[in-house]
Amino acid sequence: MQPIYLDYNATTPIHAEVAAAMLPCMVTLFGNPSSTHWFGVQSKKAVEQARAEVADLLGCRADEILFTSGGSEANNLAIKGYCLAHRRRGSHLIISAVEHPAVMEVAAHLGTLGFEVTTLPVDRYGLVAPRDLEAALRPDTLLVSVMHANNEVGTIEPIAELAAMAHAHGAVFHCDAAQSVGKIAVRVDELGVDLLSVAGHKLYAPKGVGALYLRRGIVLEKQIHGANHEHDLRAGTENVLEIVGLGAACKIAGRDLSNNMTRQALLRDRLYEGLTTRLTDLQRNGHAQKCLPNTLSVSFHQLEANAILDQLPQVAASAGAACHSDRITVSPVLKAMGVATEWAMGTIRFSLGKMTTEEEIERTIDAVCRVVEGLRGLSSDHADAAQSGRIELTHYTHGLGCACKLQPQNLEKILAGLPQPTDPALLVGAETSDDAAVYRIDSQTAIIESVDFFTPIVDDPYDFGAIAAANALSDIYAMGGEPLFALNLVAFPSNRMPLSSLERILHGAVDKAREAGIDIVGGHSIDDTEPKFGLAVTGRGHPDKIWRNVGVRPGDALVLTKPIGLGVLTTAMK
Structure with a gap:
């Protein structure tokens, strides 16, 4: 079945016309x-x-339009171009x-x-308050730049009021309208702006033009x-192909x-209604009325957006936060709106477009609800998956294998503050x-002890168990010893996930341990939000024949147990 594209705020396909x-x-x-x-x-x-054609859409004269390589260049030309040209008047x-x-x-x-840059706060909807702008304006203010509509939550700013206030204090007003042009009416005469940026690929034109x-x-x-192209403001031969595409897109x-x-507003509202009917602990971000008709930002409480999206390969949408092993990176927009971390970490932006259908919205509602219910333990889908053999372990974790480790530099800082071992019988500790x-x-005789566990790097549970066991056992061999148990x-x-998946993980580990001639004699388990597995292995070796990370000499042999870069490649395959 064709995947569902609900990421039109990121980019749009080129319209057939x-x-x-x-x-x-x-x-x-x-x-x-x-x-x-x-x-x-x-x-x-x-x-x-x-x-x-661009001028007609924006309600301005044709000679007031300059073509650029996209929205980013348009913003740079507007903001840097104006401030640098007038820096004698203010800074x-x-x-x-x-x-x-x-x-x-x-x-x-x-x-x-x-x-000097002043950053205006926003309220919980993402709106700039005109009173805050008025308080920030000064005699030396050159320029005010406020976006028309937010790319993440869809909130539409009161541009006309803000622009009028800037003009009253002698400042010019720039507006980044990359997300609004083509989605709502954008008329520069009504907005009262002096500069306005357009990005072609946001309105079904090709990438690389604005x-x-x-x-x-x-x-x-x-x-x-x-040379003196574009009114002597942008040198370079015009990109005729894409400029024509932008003009056609604006006309359409x-x-x-x-x-x-x-x-699009009807479909967006149906999506929100469908989600809220079946799910609790869900909140909408942005203003419900002053919002782009195609944009819906929702947060699922205490869930990770990437964990949800990993189990939604059939739906293309964007996460509002990135969860790393040692931190959660929340989008600056959600942070500025004061969205609490336990909500922000579960934020997904669904953005609809011309090609979005009612059937796709209904499929999305069902798919999202099934995944969220499963993550919250409210669904029997994992039992259905077990019966059909559809368990794919890497869909249940936000990272892969050793990529989920804490950053070494952070861990080293913590370990440096702990008391160091003093037992003379300890031959190898953490120092090397x-x-x-x-x-x-x-x-x-010397005892060799290691522990190693990580999140899945493959989808098959049996293979994951075998790989995790082999990884832990290899630590003993790497020291020149032999494993015992x-x-x-x-x-x-x-x-x-069904417990049958855990059973297969354990079988994979047992079979690998038997290859090494040892038994797995027990262990410890916890209920967690994602699968992790490994072994604590006890081995033995001769105290005088231990191999360390230090002491290598020219001429020593280096044995590679797998090709260099294999971990990078398997991670990329996800």
């Missing part, structure tokens, strides 16, 4: 628009037609706390050049130097805007980062 409009540029319309012969003139006409700019990195990073760069609206009379400093967006807004500890019993270490999500 856009592709058709671009086709002549790849066949016959190849001239340089700066050339004065017939071929150049035809390309120039195509570029100017596209310029007029202060204002942005909001929920801007895209293409604005945030530009402002940060200007900060290194001596500009535009900047530049109100007549606004002076910018050129950022790409060379204006034509279909009303129908698309109504239809060896594979195992070694303790001398007598002149002929082992104990299981088990962490298992019994509410998410």
Whole structure:
């Protein structure tokens, strides 16, 4: 069955009509628009037609549109271009706390050049309060930049009111409208902005093309130097192919805007209704009314978004937080809105588009609810999966194998503060980062002890158990010893996975231990949110024949038990 694409805020497919409009540029319309012969003139006409189509959608004059390589370049040209051109008049700019990195990073760069940046807070919906802007404006404020609609939660800012306030204090107003153009009406005359950025791939045009609206009379400093293309503000031969595509996309967006807004809002609301009908502990992020019609950001309490998405291979959506072994990275937007970590970590953005169907929304509701119910132990799906043999272990964990370890530099800081062992019988401790500890019993015998466990690196439970056991046993061999016996270490999500999967993991470990000539004689288990498995292995060796990580000499043999890079490749295969 075809996967469901609900990530239109990340990028959109090229509209069929856009592709058709671009086709002549790849066949016959190849001239340089700066050339004065017939071929150049035809390309120039195509570029100017596209310029007029973009201007028509935005409600401005064609000569107020500059073509760029995308939204990021448009933001850079607007913000850096204006501030650098007018730095004698002031050195202060204002942005909001929920801007895209293409604005945030530009402002940060200007900060290194001596500009002062004020970041406006937002409320719990992601809205900028006009009173906060008014309080931040100063006589030396050059520019205010606030996005039109947020890419993560869809909240639409009160741009017209904010722009009017900036103008009243002598500042110009830039708006990053990458997410709003094509989704809602964006008319620069109604918004009252001086600069506005457009990203082509957000409205069914190709990637690599964008535009900047530049109100007549606004002076910018050129950022790409060379010839005098685009009103001498952006050097470089025009990308005719993609500019034509952007023009066509803007024409289509204006034509279909009303129908698309109504239809996508209905589908988005149905998605939210379907989720809230079946699930509890779910909250919506962003403003319910002042919101893009296609965007739904929801948080599932105390769940990890990536854990949900890992079990939804049939649905393409975006997570609002990244959960690492030692930390949870919450999106700056959710953090600025004050979304608590236990909610933010489970945030998923569903963004709909022209191609989204009612049937896809119903499938998404059912799939998401099944996964969330399973993660919360409210579903019998794991029993169904066991009967059908559909258990894939890597879908139940946020990381793979040793990639889930704590960062060594952080762990070393903790260990450095602990008392160091003083027992003279301890031959190998933590100081050399060896594979195992070694303790001398007598002149002929030393005990070698190691423990190793990790999250699944393969989907098959039996194979995972065998691999984990082999990994733990290899620690003993690596020290020059032989294993004697082992104990299981088990962490298992019994509410998410059938116990038959754990049985197969243990069988894999037992068979591998028998290959080594030892028994697994017990162990310890806990109920956990994701599967983890390994062994604590006891071995023995001669005290004078222990191999360490130190002491290697030129000419010694280095034995590779597997190809270098295998771990990287298996992780990438997920």
